[in-house]
Amino acid sequence: MGVPTIGVSAVTMVRYATEYDFKYANGMPIRYVAVPFPVTGPTRAMHRAYVNGKDQLSGKPLMTAISDALTAPLTDSEKMTNTTEVQAQAEPRFLPPDTEDNLRQLFKDKEWTDYNPIILPTEERVKKMLAGTSHKPDEVVNADTFNAGRRELTVEKVAIAAVMAGAKPEYMPLLLAIMASGVPYGNSTSSMANAIIVNGPIRNEIGMNPGTNAMGPYNDANSVVGRFFSLCGKLAADLRNNVTAVESLGNNLQYNNLTVAENEEMLPEGWQPLHVQMGFKPTDSVVTIGTGWTYISSLGEVQPAYPANMLIADYMRSLSALGSAATLFVDPTVAGLLNNVNGYATKQDFSKWLAGKVEKTVASYWGNGVVMTSNNAMAIQGLAPYADWSKLRKESPDALIKPFNNPEAINIVVVGGAIQTTWFVTDFRLRRGTLVDDWR
Amino acid sequence: MNRFRLFNPLFAMLALVFATCTPAVISAGEKITVMNPAITTKIAQRLPMTAPRLDTLEGKTIYLIDNQWGGPEGAYQLLEEMQNWFAENSPGIKTVLRRTKGNMFTDDPELWQEISERGDAAIVGVGQ
Structure with missing residues (x-):
């Protein structure tokens, strides 16, 4: 100026x-x-x-x-x-020799951990981890640009974080694909977090659990892969509390990043796995990462008098609908009911029904500051439907709108052990999946 | 004393067997070397401040700009109160209150041009 x-x-x-x-x-x-x-x-x-x-x-x-x-x-x-x-000094490849206790304390002092115990990344351990991929240690997987500083994340740095998290070498292609996805580790002044959804053969190859307790602490791969993203995500973005990591409340989901494998084997007939919906082959191994904030449980079992589709629509009213995004995690039994009883032949059919069903007041929609900051720009440019919704905000704040105006952004993931008809509604916005096979 | 001498070679042999059968462990005080997980962070290209500061604000035009972080009301009311303060305490200073077009992530070259042509200084308010 x-x-x-x-x-x-x-x-x-x-x-x-x-x-x-x-x-x-x-x-x-x-x-x-x-x-x-x-x-x-x-x-x-x-x-x-x-x-x-x-x-x-x-x-x-x-x-x-x-x-x-x-x-x-x-x-x-x-x-x-x-x-x-x-100019910043280049980080050395090795840390100065020290005792195990002192090194553990150093890793905590530097905020390189999640404060649970880690495996110290000796050269020998990192070398073993690198055997899990054909890619060279100095290959750049991604350059973090979300947080300032453009740190170049190499295959070796991913292997170091993998050792720290307790991963096995066979996890490496998945871990590399996660970091290559370009989806930044959640960091905002709001309580942003991530979701990691794994599809295809890699699920079984590394022993992920898509069944009973899929979202709980009952499986090595589910647990360690999720934890890895926190460790590597923090390192890649140089996230340190109150320096670069500034979430006011934070988000407990960041301890595992909602890491699940879709239960593809229990999908109802006609319902495709998430990665196939995105255009990948069923035999491809794919990881899809989402960014969101909210995770709401159905609590109880499905009741025929007010079935799952109706209750899911009710719960979705409490989501921000930013980007029209929602990701539903439904037990295979719920998917079966939605398919057989409620008649949704495909996941997409159910998404379209939800987009037409869920309503909230225009005041509630714009009452979310993130929505306001992001979408008001489109309203100012006269883009539909945001311009109309912005007008309504002043003229008729109690008017009802259908905020999920893009059914393609409403995703459904089938996961769980078919023991109870439960589900979770979340506001996670999924990016296109990343091919794990590229990182074998 | 004789018994002690007799046991010494036996004890040494047992110790040797024990040592060769036990996996190596790192003693508490032993130093080890580990790899560095931290990644070199690049410093930004330094950009100099070039616009000379004003001798005085008296008689000047100051633009008060809300960049719409937090929406159209983000910092607007705060800037309105600044505008009121200038009117009450420094009436010789002219103020112009504006919002950027779009949101905090979008550029507004037309507004920057207007400020360049008609303004003497700017205060950019960032909501949050």
Whole structure:
């Protein structure tokens, strides 16, 4: 713009902007002033108090700090372009030798773990892990760009995290595909998390459990693969609490990342596995990763007087419908009832029915800040249906809308042991699957 | 003493057998080397601040911009209160309150151009 410009935001955001983001992403030493958190939501009186209060960075009266930031001459440091003296040192391949106890403490101090015990990644263990793939250790699997700093994740770094998580070498193709998917490990000021859905022969090859207790702590592969994503995801994005990881509440799902194998063997006739729905062959091994926040259990068994389809639709009203996304995890018995009793010949049929059935008030839809931040831009551009929904927000906030306007974003995963007719409704938005076979 | 001497070679043999049959373990104080899980982070290309600061705000036009993080009400009310403060305490400073087009992830070159042509300074409010 060519004119003096400053930023004003909540102190938490400003600290990130002036420290990590400035160093690794933005590169410009923008001047900020900070008000207390939150900025969005307080009353006018509270905002007035912010303006009449103090800058949370300098301690000066806020408006004095603003005046100073716009008038104080630029310093030599602010005019600086030479960065040679501040370049980060390359991380060495090995850590300095130390005792096992000290190394375990170091890994915790550096926030490289999930604070459960890890296996220390000796060269010998990592070498054994690398035998699980034909890919070379120095091959770059992905470069994390979601968090600032563009860290190049190599096959060797994935193997190191795999050792730490307790993985077996035969898990490596799946672990590499997870990291190659490009889906970032959930990190937001909101409580973002991930879901990992595995399809195809790899499920049985590594002994994943798609049956009874599929979502509980009863299987090595389900548990370790899910844990691996937390360890490797944190390392790939350099996530550290209150430095780069800033979820206000966090999300307990991040201990296992909702890692499941679809129970393909128990799908009703006509219902395709998730990866086949995406265009992969049934014999392909595929991992699909989702991003979301919400995980709601049906609690009890299905009742014929108010069957699963109706109750699922009710529960979906509490989802944000961001991107029209929902992922349902249903027991094979529920899938059977939906197919045989309720007449949904395919998963897609049920998704279409839900898209036409689920309603919520326009006020509730826009009441979600993430939806508002993301979708209001489309409303401003006049795009349907968001422009109409935005208009209704002011004119008729109690009007009912059908927020799941894209049935293709409503996914159904059949998983579980056919012991109880239960299901989970979630708001996970699935990316296209990644071929595990490419990483064998 | 004689008994002790007799037992010594036997004890040594037993110790040798025990040592060869027991798997190697890392003693508590022994140092080991492990691989480094951390990945080198690239520092951003440093961009200099170039717009000279103002001598005074008096008589100048300041744009107050809400970048719509948190939606159209994200930081808007906070900026309205700043605008009120300027009107009450520094009436010689003109303020213009605007929202960016789109949301926090979208650019608004038309607004930046307008500020460049008609403004002397800008305060960008970020909701959250």
